[in-house]
Amino acid sequence: MATIKDVAIAAKVSVATVSRVLNETGYVHEDTKTRVIKAMKTLNYRPNEVARSLYHRESRLIGLLLPDITNPFFPQLARGVEDEIHQHGFRLIFGNSDENLEKELDYLQTFKQNQVVGVISATNDPEATINQDLSMPIVFLDRTGDEDEHVPSVFADSRKGGQLAASEMMKRNSKRITLIKGPAHLRTAKDRFNGALDILSSADVDFHVLTTETFSFQEAQQRAEDLFSIYPKTDGIIASNDIVATAILHEALKRGIQVPSDLQLIGFDDIPHSEWLFPPLSTIRQPVYEMGKEAAKLLLKLIKNEYIEKSTVQLPVSFIERQTTRKVDNNE
Amino acid sequence: MATIKDVAIAAKVSVATVSRVLNETGYVHEDTKTRVIKAMKTLNYRPNEVARSLYHRESRLIGLLLPDITNPFFPQLARGVEDEIHQHGFRLIFGNSDENLEKELDYLQTFKQNQVVGVISATNDPEATINQDLSMPIVFLDRTGDEDEHVPSVFADSRKGGQLAASEMMKRNSKRITLIKGPAHLRTAKDRFNGALDILSSADVDFHVLTTETFSFQEAQQRAEDLFSIYPKTDGIIASNDIVATAILHEALKRGIQVPSDLQLIGFDDIPHSEWLFPPLSTIRQPVYEMGKEAAKLLLKLIKNEYIEKSTVQLPVSFIERQTTRKVDNNE
DNA sequence: TTGAAAGCGGTACCAT
């Protein structure tokens, strides 16, 4: 690979001059500029990013830390981030943490050693991260800590989502509700749950709470089996996310339960496959791709030290009506 | 962040000595070694990877180029790659190319500017990539060019997969087959198709070929609608991948077609959600995660200049019998 | 308008 020195020699100028035309800083005569540009072209010169990073003590890399890209929720998030930063000339260095604090810290460390300009992290434990004294901007994605921390973060309105799920369910007249509570350590899961509770506890329905420790299909399927044995009369299930909802739907169909006539089901997230199911899953949508983009935008502002109106951005959720819920009666 | 100089001062030695203990090269007295290590600890020193990269003209980063992480096929691939390289102290710089040659070349360029040690690429156009004179090892993943190129690559045995799909279908007595042909520009899609053709053309069945230009659910759904109108009697469909199969299943169920009794369906890939469907999808499995790992292993060998027995590794596919195919009659 | 040179944080060669 040609270096700046090669260009300088070819153009018969000093490296300083080449650097000047490269960065369009300082004065440089039109003619020499032309010569330099020509030399760069013929040598197919590209500046070495590593050398630049070293000088600036900062690369054009952004660290992205996700629990597990294999979980269908995350690819869209990643894509949103990538699309946004790519436009601004940044690249992604990416890692899976498996929700393992040690791995997270290890990644944060190597991000730092690579002089990333900033990081976007979907971690359960923002505090631990913050206490690392990263000395670089970081924005938390999706899984955020307590509200009052005022740490830069973007997330969806989970509580509203939970409320929405429950009230849409109420509108459609299910009376014996099962509410699935997701993993206790996830803030978003708790919020969804509490949101649903807000509505259910003051509604005229029976309800039953069931907890899953993970968001895995296998566990959810297990729990679904139990559920239909223990509480066969349930006629409305609010799942903690779409994977869990999928497992429940799977089990219900297996048992010949009619969906949505005998059992209504609402998921959460709106991952891509939800609409591919049959019947397609009604769910609470999080604008995942947009969340990724917003996180990237926020980070970019932080990096450029721009004015930030609000460092926590909360995106709205919406009810996606598909076919695991009944049509609502417009005449009531 | 503390630098090597800080450590040197704290330990009252030269930077050369610190470098020696850091890299365990050359002689250094036990006592001074202890002092240096202590200084590193108290300063919480981590070597600057960027400076190292500059000196070595090589970073500890590996470039991963995928068409679109949002396509459910790729996250597992990415995970396989990441898990393997992470073990060896490498990190991933990651990009989506959208099967767009320009974006691909752009990424390759920036990978190079960041002095990655090697790249793993799932591209349709290995030739174009190769012609870039990357001057670094690259292994192609999944979507490879012609066999005889002998370019390092890992992929599954698509042709065998196609044959397997067709013969399993034959075993189960479907007689009016629809064979879906995937995007013409994808080598793997062609191979699957030809594999199925190998079997079908010499079997005692009618068959019908239908082409999709993409692997998108939307397009497949459209085509599925057409299919059931044009060829309502089809009783066995071999799809070009699981997404297409999902769309077909969706449409079949919508029309009240009994699966698998009236219509059997076999997908390709075995992406995670295939087993979440109801009925769960019978499919030809590609060991995707392993493919990612193998690609990483191959690249690592290339990087270390180790002896390579075979630079193209082909992984076996297998038939995953689930419930969109009938149980095969053991008494025949 | 241009060039020389110091410095970014490491590594490794050459002395001592």
Added chain:
DNA sequence: ATGGTACCGCTTTCAA
């Protein structure tokens, strides 16, 4: 066994 120093490729200050 240890230290001095040139160098990796680039940017920027200072002087000319």
